Amino acid sequence: MSYSKPTRRGLLKTGAIAGAGLAMPTIFTASSAHAFTNEPTGGSVTLGFNVPQSGPYADEGADELRAYELAVEHLNGGGDGGMMPTFSSQVLDGTGILGKKVEYVTGDTQTKSDAARASARSMIEKDGAIMITGGSSSGVAIAVQGLCQEAGVIFMAGLTHSNDTTGKDKKANGFRHFFNGYMSGAALAPVLAARYGTDRTAYHLTADYTWGWTQEESIAAATEALGWSTVDKVRTPLAATDFSSYIAPVLNSGADVLVLNHYGGNMVNSLTNAVQFGLRDKQVNGKNFEIVVPLYSRLMARGAGENVKGILGSTNWHWSLQDEGSKAFVRSFGQKYGFPPSQAAHTVYCQTLLYADAVTRAGSFNPCAVGEALEGYEFDGLGNGPTLYRADDHQCFKDVLVVQGKENPENEFDLLEVVEVTPAAQVTYPADHPMFAGGNLGECNPGA
């Protein structure tokens, strides 16, 4: 390079600038005055709703957002209060949280960990969100949970079904109301054995990411314990839309049950492909060929149409439940939007209420105080019967529904029927269960 000969004056100038640059960061050593990250000081408190508004889980995200808006309305005293009157804890009085009006910001996770973290960070840093909630994919939920732990805010997980969320990736600042893969297996296996017998051969097609892996492991373990055998487990990319090439080998594998560890658009496509290949009309080993979808949702059932009839699966909650909490929630959601809520909407509504309740009981927004109020908390009246927020892993333990695609739906929402309500005791596992091993909650982090 042609001008690089150093002169004395040049060197001095350079040195001065470099010195100023290096000295710059030292002015930041002053510590902040707040006791914890984003301590609300005015008359309002901001919650961050981080849901997929684009990508394969956008339908779920839209429904979650509706439920969040409803929950905020109820917390601020609007509407008919939804599940607030049926909730076993009666500290919420419709004046916001601790007298502060609830406001919210929304973000798009795009069903990508990177985008979700960026969106959550901007909510925390720019909008001053005190709590982040949402996520319609376990990968995203785990990524955002890690971020909230570092930033020192509470994360109330939305739709995330992987064992890892409260297993190997659990965090002190993260809480999950939704059930998980292990619970699906434990609830579903006895029903499968009763319906299809104990000498079945299963073939797994699995979405290739954390949720798929842990669900596949859970279902395989639960069914094998009842005498089934597993002939093969095939991983499919999350972005796949055509599953024909994965379905064809099933026909010659000798399997008589196909387990689809798929969710959202994946499940709609793979199930449709499987039915098109005539799997459901086949006889293998002298038995009817069966398809099982361990994690079901009404939105998926609608997408798959006729094909879901008679197919078994499990779900966290369904709008046709007849307890007071569910009825109240379906009524107020229906009045506002004109159709019943999905299980995703239900879980995020519960999470918002549970957070507000925990803050009120703790008397503080401090994440550590809130965490303490949630740990080991037993409640009822939110649609799932008596529920426990276990302190060891921040997982909720409640009844799990085994559902089946309805043969004769009466309307476009009436697609699933509840086959069995598996009691919480049957799906409870010890906190050090091998499928959940390897994680560490760590210390709660209030930030600042």
Place this chain on the structure above:
Amino acid sequence: MLGLENKDTKFLLVVVALTLCTPIILQPFPEGSSLAQFNAGYPDLMQRFAIFGIFAIGFNILFGLTGYLSFGHAAFLGVGSYSTVWMFKLLSYNVLPGLVLAVITSGIFALFIGYISLRRSGIYFSILTLAFAQMSFNLAYSVLTPITNGETGLQVYTDDPQYLMGEGALTTTHVFGLAMNKSLIVPIGGWEFNFNVGYYFCAIIAILAFYLSLRIFRSPFGLMLRAVKSNQQRMNYTGLNSRPYTLAAFVISGMYAGLAGGLLASMDPLAGAERMQWTASGEVVIMTILGGAGTLMGPVLGAGFIKYFENIFSKINDNVLHGWFSFLPDGIEDFFINIVNPFFGEGWHLTLGLLFMCVVIFLPGGLMEGGQRILNLLKRKSKDTADDDSAHHPKQSPHVAE
């Protein structure tokens, strides 16, 4: 000074001043005012400005100077991120070893991909790089899961070895004890300025990166690269082998991308595979073209522009729009909201796409050309450039300081 001409020195000083004052410049509206949501002076976004600025500066060394359009630069970004997070997992949260490794691994990776891809030029080169990047993405997403943690993204766990981590060491990323997420918040009047350590760390590296690229642009090596762009064939006829030059440019720009990736991971210790997807590669191409390919400042501007849209525009939801138009009667309010709604919130891509089209059609030289035209108008020189048909003859690239 610093081995630069006077004009360049002034230019560099302006860039330094702008970069250091970013937290103030990006916070033009007082807190609590209705325009406060257009403020961009919060750490995450400022860090992204600086980091993607580095990414675009590096890309510009390849694309702006040699004209080789790489469609796979995100692969180096991803490689850099993964290397850095692995250093966090193995050593400690100090970012320096991670950044060094990020630059080295991405350099080696770029050498490998460049060696193969540069056997072709033009569209074939673009497609080769695209193929390599897509391959890396798919590897990271599923096959290499033990190294990359697949779709969940690579994170640091409390039970990772972290051999250099002493007792009571920081558990967030830091440089020799100075935590990246530390901020000094200065309220002045209604304003609130956020001076963040992480941002200044990125900013200082960005300035160094900018200075290096300035030197490359002005060096004989840079001249050689420009020659490749204007007529590679003629160069070859004179007996010059241009491949070592292009390969060097490719590796340098790959290292820049790796550095940017490492910084991304340093600000937020997670590396996701989506970082390597072709959309991410396309983004840096758009940044460079939007800002002005071949100019020094353009790519940085383009990067800032796109990141601003992605983070600020995308957050304008229905509620905010209702707030804006609330002064109108109900029926008209809904009508207006229905019209503008597709362009805000999730629709920010649409707005950006329209702007990009306008820039490409009316300002082929990017935002830099726009700025220059405005300057010329002010100087009443508009007549000189009015019939400048830049699309049809090779244009003298504008001096960066203008």
